[in-house]
Amino acid sequence: MILMSACLAGIDCKYNGGNNEIPQLKALYEKGEAVLVCPEVMGGLPTPRLSSEIQGNRVYNTAGEDVTAYFVKGAEESLRIARQNGCTLAVLKANSPSCGAGQVYDGTFSHTKIQGDGIFAALCRKEGITCLTELEYLERMDKKL
Ligand code: SF4
Numbered sequence: 001m002i003l004m005s006a007c008l009a010g011i012d013c014k015y016n017g018g019n020n021e022i023p024q025l026k027a028l029y030e031k032g033e034a035v036l037v038c039p040e041v042m043g044g045l046p047t048p049r050l051s052s053e054i055q056g057n058r059v060y061n062t063a064g065e066d067v068t069a070y071f072v073k074g075a076e077e078s079l080r081i082a083r084q085n086g087c088t089l090a091v092l093k094a095n096s097p098s099c100g101a102g103q104v105y106d107g108t109f110s111h112t113k114i115q116g117d118g119i120f121a122a123l124c125r126k127e128g129i130t131c132l133t134e135l136e137y138l139e140r141m142d143k144k145l
Pocket of ligand 1: 008013038039
């Protein structure tokens, strides 16, 4: 079972109330091959919500509020679901402060990306779950065709 960022399967859980649907990934979910998590919603944040970025080891929204506790709680809840479903691979939305794997925004809200993982992606890696962005996963799917 693949662990997947819910917004990639078309769930409207993105900070602005929208989603990041990718038809091939939604299809995997509909075939029962993926389980969905949205760490930010599962941590108790509403949708829509202010966007957030990681600064050091904390997470702040655009109003300057420290929302780290929501992100940590949501990451832990999402990991619990991953474990329940025996997931060893996560397909996670790129650049998100929760789900970003390998690259995130730099905390200045200036669309500048830096190397690093979102709070949930970092926890997944620590727990031995392989993390791929949606583009990395799609590239792998293409190579198999
Ligand atoms: S926290 Fe992850 S699943 Fe939820 S909207 Fe952001 S990128 Fe998508």
